[in-house]
Amino acid sequence: MPKNRAPILMALTGIALSGCLASTEKLPMLPEPEGERSFIVGWQADRAGISDKEVHKSLLAKYNRAVETAASEMGWTLKPRILTNASNLSTTFDPAKYRSAALYGISxxxxxxxxxxxxxxRVSSNCLISVNVGGLNAMETPEGVEVGSADSWAFGEAMRHGITLKSSDERKLPVLAFSKLVSASLPGSIYLYLPQDDRGFWLHQGQRIPASTD
Structure with a gap:
């Protein structure tokens, strides 16, 4: 099936043009988030001989490694929880509809x-980390995004990539500190958005970037 490499969204193009700066300076081309939840946007290299499903699995592995590294630095012990139907890769052939997930209990x-x-x-816990990898869209790698390939797979807010720390009993958890450590372990072509401080902000390689220039 031929790939459509037209720019997928003006929002994603905006991130691309802003470059991959690990800086606290404002990046005005980052998109305006549409919802009130955290999510991940970014790009992954599209190379000959590597299928879209392999790219998707690679992202899940990178997200999980980032979670494990961050949890270790926080002094937490993780216990994976078994999810039924954790992935649809065996039944879905459209990369934009791929879904995979992982869930961890925290001690x-x-x-x-x-x-x-x-x-x-069966594992039960009152504090959880959920890892979700959503769809992929083929596009030309935008200028300023370093993925080592002229073509890439892009993923935006609607595709539901995310790493979320939450509790089942409303207890307060160090979401920002944990998310910064996760962000620091992700590739430079990936941004993590947190809907905190009323307006929300982006994390890139562990650094906070304001979501707006206002």
């Missing part, structure tokens, strides 16, 4: 986060 006594393993080996 962190200082935060009151506990993991319980039941007799049937």
């Amino acid at each position: 962190a006594p200082d935060l009151g986060c506990e993991v319980t393993v039941n007799e049937d080996e």
Whole structure:
């Protein structure tokens, strides 16, 4: 199936033109988020001989490694939770509709986060990290984005890529500190958005970038 490499969204093009600066300076070309949830946008190299499904699996591996690294630096112990239907890669052939997920319980006594393993080996916990990898869109690699390839797979807000720290009992968790560590472990072509401080902001390679120039 031929790939359509026209720019996928003005929002993504905006990120591309802003470059991949690990800086606290404002990047006016970053898109204006449409929702009130955290998400990931970015690009992944599209190289000959590497299928779109392999690219998707590679992103899941990178997200999981970033989560494990960040949790270790926070002093947390993670316990993977088994998800039924965690991926649709075996049944879906449209890269824009790919979905994969992972879920971790957190053991962190200082935060009151506990993991319980039941007799049937099912894991329950009151503090969770969810990892979601959504769809991919083929496009020419924009100027300023370093992925090592002239072509790339792009992913935006609507494609539901995200790494989220949350609790089931409303306890306060160090979302910003954790997200900065996650961001620092992600490739330079990936940005993480957090809807905090009323307006929200971006994280890039561990640095905070304002979401607006206002």
